[in-house]
Amino acid sequence: MKEAALLIVLFSAAAAATPHLNCSITKSNNGSFRHQISEEPSSPKCTASWEDRNGTVIVDILGKYDHHLVTSHTLHSVTLKDCKDFLLYKRECDGVQVKASCSVNCSLFAVNSHPPSRVCLSLNICTDTVTAGVSAAAAIVTVLPLLLFLLWLVRKWRSGGCRSAHEIYTPPSEQEQVRIEMEGKGTIKTPQ
Structure with a gap:
């Protein structure tokens, strides 16, 4: 034992x-x-x-x-x-x-x-496809409204835009000038 x-x-x-x-x-x-x-x-x-x-x-x-x-x-x-x-x-x-x-x-x-697919903008700047897609979508969402606003402004400008902003001042004619002066003196004769 x-x-x-x-x-x-x-x-x-x-x-x-x-x-x-x-x-x-x-x-x-x-x-x-x-x-x-x-x-x-x-x-x-x-x-x-x-x-x-x-x-x-x-x-x-x-x-x-x-x-x-x-x-x-x-x-x-x-x-x-x-x-x-x-x-x-x-x-x-x-x-x-x-x-x-x-x-x-x-x-x-x-x-x-298997590495993720890469998107390269240059020899030194590369990113995976998911990041590239998200970045592109963010850029579109940010830039598209700005581009639409600029397009609206250009169309408005080309079509004449706001009329009061484009009216040209012309001095009154001689007849209107005399009438204005007479109104100022209070001697306006009205035809009867």
Whole structure:
């Protein structure tokens, strides 16, 4: 019984000594996907391999790899041309083997991989189509009433506009002038 308890303690100690590895997955600008283990191997004599969900080895312990899928690899990372939703990492150092699984939802990368359509006004001034559309609509809503008002003013001006503003002053004739002077003196003779 003591031997069984001792074995359980030894297995627990071995499990505690085995490092827990995390995997991170990043997409680069060129469209490749880098799967990287959180902890580098403690010794250059370690061996590592990567397998897909079906158990197919894409990088083996000797460093051979699938040239159609893998662009580069190290003892703690692999860079793939395409997204794989699951990879299993295995590493053995001094007789101790550790494993880590890398999982990712590749459809998230596919949705984000298509940049929004761009509208460029010049080589240095670009914006996405939504912003360009909203800006154009705002400009139309702002400028259209101003243009309509200016068009109304031009038409009014060309058609003669307000008559009182365009009447020309002409001085009174001599007969009207005499009559005005006589009214001022109060000696207006009216014919009978």
